[in-house]
Amino acid sequence: MRYVKLPQENFEEFFNSLKRWGKLYAPVKKGDIYSFQNVETLSEITLDYTRTMLPPKKFFVRPKDEMLKLKEGHWEEANGTEPIVLFGVHSCDIHGLEILDKVYLSDPVDPYYKKRRENSIIIGISCMPDEYCFCKSLGTDFAMHGFDLFLHELPDGWLVRVGSVKGHEIAWGSEELFENVTEEDFHHFREFEEKRTNSFKRSLNKEGLADILDLAFDSPVWKKYERICLGCGNCNMVCPTCRCYEVCDLWINAYEAVRVRRYDSCFMETHGLVAGGHNFRPTRLDRFRHRYYCKNYFDPESGFNCVGCGRCDEFCPAKIEHVKVLDEVREGLQ
């Protein structure tokens, strides 16, 4: 991997140069939440944000996504894709996108997702954990791939890792803005990472989790939380790895319609409902437990479907904590 340095005085020019590559999106503060929004100037964005409410998934699997248009009795593709640059993506969210890639880019490939992924540039940025983050225990606190450029904070600028051919082209295109990395920069980089590693307040104990979940299907802990859980689906909506969607047709006039897909949630009663009226998960208890199995175990070979971003905890009205639930399930077995 190639490393270059972006001095602070060139940062704004570099930021502006990104607009050449596509419509620029970056984290913006909206009330008490952060959100990836289209931006024009550096002053609009918040570099030290914690997490956006909706993860960058929203650009590839859109919350509400028009797929097809019914016009004069024929279905037409509704999807325009434009090149975009996502600036300031955290490592956990880059890992989140890679989990989605496994789902949406394996056979059968989702054409909408694929087109948008190919037309996007991902610029990562380093971060400091807050009280919700537990990415370190899942190994998603550092991205080795899945980005074009990754910016690491230095006292006097940014250490930039180049992660793809496209990233190389971007750096090459603004060559005059970059410098070579010095030993001192590497020293600062390591210092930052060390400080960050020691700042995590929450961690998930992964040891033997698959076996524990195997044994804990009837654990009273699920029943305890089933009574607290509102079943509102907020945790699904904000999750960077939740990938279920619902497809519905909407009339736009007497003879024309659109086919729209939107995020679905496994907390909804009809999520497990199949033809014939059978429901795989008829109660909230089934659905609450299911989410934990899906995130941590569903298929042990595919690994975790959780990147430790902390969104489900931050946006749970009932203040249910992901790590705490799993710890309690573990304790319940001992």
Place this chain on the structure above:
Amino acid sequence: MMLKLGVFELTGCGGCALNILFLYEKLFDLLEFYEIKEFHMASSFREHDALDVAVVTGSVSTQRDLNLLHYARNHSNYLIALGTCATHGNVQASVEGKIREKLEKVYGTKANPMRALDSTPIVQHVAVDYALPGCPYDKDEIYQVLISLAKGIEPPTKDYPVCVECKLNEYECVLVKKEIPCLGPITLGGCNAACIKSGVGCIGCRGPLPKEANPASEFEILKELGYDEEYIRRKFKTFARGELRW
């Protein structure tokens, strides 16, 4: 062949009938498939025979309401309960006490010349084919339902709370971030989270999410935030009478 449509108004503010007219030019899309046989809010024209679709708004609050409801049910193939008055009873049904006592309290006499009844939702009196709550409902919802019916498609029902649409729109969560009492997690969605968009909490005007709401937990959450029990209890029953139990 054109379908015959009737819109019936029982006791309510009239907003739900008016909301159909607020479809403005989109009303003409409906007229591609429907002949309106009765719609008091729109026209004095009335031609009473068998209807394909009857839309009933308002709650049963007088004997006249009940008679009209039975008429609509007996003369239609498909009956839609439209708006929270029709589906849950709304504010008038949440007033506790017997009708004679209420009359005496307000008018000083138990006489009941208008033949008023205790307000109840229409779903309590007749079988309905489709229930669309909301105070008022989103006008696009009735538009979708009526066009789907005209095309021979059984209109889908919503199965999710307000929170889902709130997040799809990326509105800041007022319950988590502002500690505003929001009933979004236990209220049926479909409104596109209109209240949260304006920064206020969901007041639960669409009634509880059928079967799935967890009011007990919502109650504890609001209590934790410092709201007193009586306040929460009243908030829960404003639109849905005693339906939210914990």
